[in-house]
Amino acid sequence: MPRIIIQNLENFSIDSDSTDRKVIELIHENGIDWMHACGKKGRCTTCKMIVVEGQNHLSVETERELFYRTQNRLKSNERLACQSNLLSDTLTIRVADANKFPHMTYSS
Template sequence: MMSMSYLIVKNLKHLVLSFKDKSETLLKKIQEHNIDWMHACGAKGRCTSCRVEVVKGGEVLSELTQSEQRMRDLGRLKAHERLTCQATFREEGEVEVRIPKMCQFKHMEYGEE
C-alpha cells in the first residue's frame, strides 16, 4: 500500500510532488518547491488562474469546495478541472494533471503532454 499521495504535472516535465499531509493544498506543495504557478487571487478560490485539468486519478482528491462549486456554477471551471488552491487529497493515490495554456507563464517551459 502506498504511504503517500502524488501529484504528477504531465506538461511540466512530468513534475512529481509527494504529499504526506492530506490537508495540504496542491498549490501549497507546489509553492514549497519554488515552482512558479499562477494564482492571481492569492489562493482564495476566486479567480481560477491556478486551475489544472485532471487527466487521471481525480477520485483521490477532496470533494469540490464551495469556491470551486461557485466557479463551476458560473461556467469558469470545467467538470474535469480543479483549483490547486482549494484541492487536497482525500486518500492516498496518484493524480495526473495538466496546466491549461491560459494558466501557463511565458517564462516557463511546458511540454505538450
C-alpha cells in the same frame, strides 16, 4: 504516499509525506511557479488545473469551485489548486493553457 505528477512540465513529480494538503501548497513548496492571482483564496480561476487522473484522490469541491462550475468557468475535469486537497495516492494534472507563465517551458 500522495504524489502529484504535472504532465506538461515534463512529468514533474512531487511526493508528499502528509495527506490533506492543498495542491497549490505542495506545488509551490517544490519550486514550481503556479499562477494564483487572488492569493490562494478561491476568488479567481487562475490556479485552475486540468485533472488527467486521480480526481477521486481530491477533497470534495468547495463552494467556490461549485460557484465557478455553475458559471461555466470550470469544466468537469478542472479544479482549483488552491481549493483542492490531495488526500491520497497519485494525482496527474496539467497546467491549463490560459494559466501558463511566459517565463516557463512546458512540454506537450
